[in-house]
Amino acid sequence: MIRSCVDKVVSAENGTPRADFERHFGVVMETGRSGWIYTIGRGGIQLWYSGPPEVVRSIYFIPPESVSMNPPRDFGKEARSIAKSDRDFFVAFLQAKAKNATPQEMNRLIVMLRESESVMSWTVDERRELLAK
Numbered sequence: 001m002i003r004s005c006v007d008k009v010v011s012a013e014n015g016t017p018r019a020d021f022e023r024h025f026g027v028v029m030e031t032g033r034s035g036w037i038y039t040i041g042r043g044g045i046q047l048w049y050s051g052p053p054e055v056v057r058s059i060y061f062i063p064p065e066s067v068s069m070n071p072p073r074d075f076g077k078e079a080r081s082i083a084k085s086d087r088d089f090f091v092a093f094l095q096a097k098a099k100n101a102t103p104q105e106m107n108r109l110i111v112m113l114r115e116s117e118s119v120m121s122w123t124v125d126e127r128r129e130l131l132a133k
Contacts, residue, residue: 001119002086009093009112010045010061018054021047023100037062041092042085061089087120094130106131 013021025038025045035048042064050057064085098109113122113130122130 002083002090005116005119006061006086006090006093009090010059013045013047013056013059016056018049018051018056021056024096040096041089043089045093063089090116090120091126091130098130098132 025040028036028038030036035046037046038044044062045059046062047059048057049055063082094109094112097105101109109130113127116122
């Protein structure tokens, strides 16, 4: 469920003007055929721009490396580790979106917090941190 929240918030960036995207996430160099890769939390996003005007044409979540797959595998531990790293990415992504946010962007962030509440169980401190500019 956390991964679906991550995928939803990342895919919502399709069509975002490059200047707006970089205002939140910074400027990185294109990595040749791999497009632009932004490190966020322990994960990242990979995207391609097209235009003019340049907008996000496609964007993908890059999860962090998995926990050890050496036997014996503890599938519960692996699932918890993946969920934690996905949640950490989601929080870091929203923090970046809140940075330099316009009032409209902050309203969308508030909606995203509300929509993800049942999955993320936001703490008061997390809400305060995400909504503080």
